[in-house]
Amino acid sequence: MPAKTSNAPKSPARSRVLDTATRLFYTEGVHSVGIDRIIAEAGVAKATFYHHFPAKDALVQAYIEEQTRMQREAAEQLEADGPREKLLAVFDHMGRVGGLADFRGCPFINAAAEYPDPAHPVRRSIEDYRTWFRELMRELLTEAGDPDAERTADLLMLIRDGLAVACDLDDPVAPRPLVRDAVLRVIGGARDGAEV
Amino acid sequence: MPAKTSNAPKSPARSRVLDTATRLFYTEGVHSVGIDRIIAEAGVAKATFYHHFPAKDALVQAYIEEQTRMQREAAEQLEADGPREKLLAVFDHMGRVGGLADFRGCPFINAAAEYPDPAHPVRRSIEDYRTWFRELMRELLTEAGDPDAERTADLLMLIRDGLAVACDLDDPVAPRPLVRDAVLRVIGGARDGAEV
DNA sequence: AGCAGACTAGACAGATCTGTCTGGTAGGGT
DNA sequence: ACCCTACCAGACAGATCTGTCTAGTCTGCT
Missing domain, CATH: 1.10.10.60 (Homeodomain-like)
Structure with missing residues (x-):
C-alpha cells in the first residue's frame, strides 16, 4: 500500500x-x-x-527513535581523518551543542527519568541508543588501537553522560576544555602540555 | 509558636x-x-x-532538600583518615548505592528533567545540592594538596553524574571498578598496578 | 472552662488528560 | 463511477489532577 x-x-x-x-x-x-x-x-x-x-506512549517511543536517528546522522556527518580524530570530533560536537541556548540536557536521560520501568518500550529504545553509542566508541577505539576498547568505551560513556548533565545543570561552557583533555587522556593521546 | x-x-x-x-x-x-x-x-x-x-511544588522542593540533607548526612558519616581517602569513600559509597536493587538514578538529575525552567525553585534547590557537592570535592582536593582543585572538582562532578546515570540506565555494577580507577587517576593517586 | 491549632473525612469545582466516536471533505487508483 | 485512504473539526466519555471548602474531633495550654 x-x-x-x-x-x-x-x-x-x-x-x-x-x-x-x-x-x-x-x-x-x-x-x-x-x-x-x-x-x-x-x-x-x-x-x-x-x-x-496507537497511543501517546508510541509517540514518545517514536520521539526517542527520532532523536537516535538525528544523533546518528550528526555523528556520521562529522568529518575526521582517523578514528582518534573522529572520537574527539564527537565530543567536541557534544560540547558545542551543550553550549547552545536551547540545550535542555540529554533527551534520553531526561526521558528515562520519566519512565522508571526498565522494561517499558520507551526505556528499551533508550537502551538501543546507548548500545549504539557505546558500540560506536568501542569500534573507533579498536580501530585506533586501544588494547582494552570495551573498558575505555565505558569510560567515554561516563564522560558523555557527565558532560550532558553538566551542560544542562551547571555552567554549559566550563566543562568543554576539561572534557577534551579528559577524552585525550582516556584515549591515550595526551600531550605533555595537556596536564590535567 | x-x-x-x-x-x-x-x-x-x-x-x-x-x-x-x-x-x-x-x-x-x-x-x-x-x-x-x-x-x-x-x-x-x-x-x-x-x-x-502551600502547593505540590513546595512539597517537591522539600523532597529535593530532604534528599540533599540525606546525602550530606551520608557523606559526613563516611569514615576515612585523610581527604584522599574521604574522596574515594564518597565514590565507593555512590557505587554501592548505585548497585542496590531499588536504585533509580540520581534524584536531582531525575527531578531536573521534569522541571525545565532553570529559574524554578525546585531547580534552585537542585543547584544548591550541586554547589554543596562541588564544594565538598574542592575542599577535600585542596586539603589533599591538589594544585588545581577547582578543575579537578569539575572532573569529579563529571564522573559523579556519569556514574549515577550508568548505574541507572546500564549495568549497575560494571562501572564501579572503572570509576575507582578514574577517580584515583584524577586525584593523582594512581598506583602502577592500576593501569586503565 | 475555653480557646487555638493540628488533625480527619470527604465533597466539590474546575481544569486537563487520554482515547473514542461521529461526520464530513478531498484526492488517487482502478 | 467507485472506493479507499488520509485528513479535518470537534463533541464526548471517563478518569485524574490540583486545590478549596465544610464539618467535626482531639489535645494541650492558659
Missing part, C-alpha cells in the same frame, strides 16, 4: 506531529505535554493522530 | 507526608505521582497536607 514511488515518504501529517512532539517533549518534558497541545501546534486532527499512533 | 521545648520537632503528619513523597517521587517520578496518592499512602487528610505545604 505505501508504494508511492519506491519507498514510504511518511505522511506529512505524521511528520508534523513527530516534529512538534520532538520539539515539545525535549523542551518541556514528556508528561508535561499533552496530546491536545501537540495536535494543536502540529495543526492536525485528533483522529489523524490516533490514526498514525 | 513552634516553641515546644527549644526547636521545632516537625509535626508527625508532615513527616509522614514528606517520607511518603520522598519514596514515591524517587521511585516513580514527580509528575507521575499525584497528591491524592501521597496523602492516601501517608494516611493524612488533604486539608492537613495543604496546611503544611
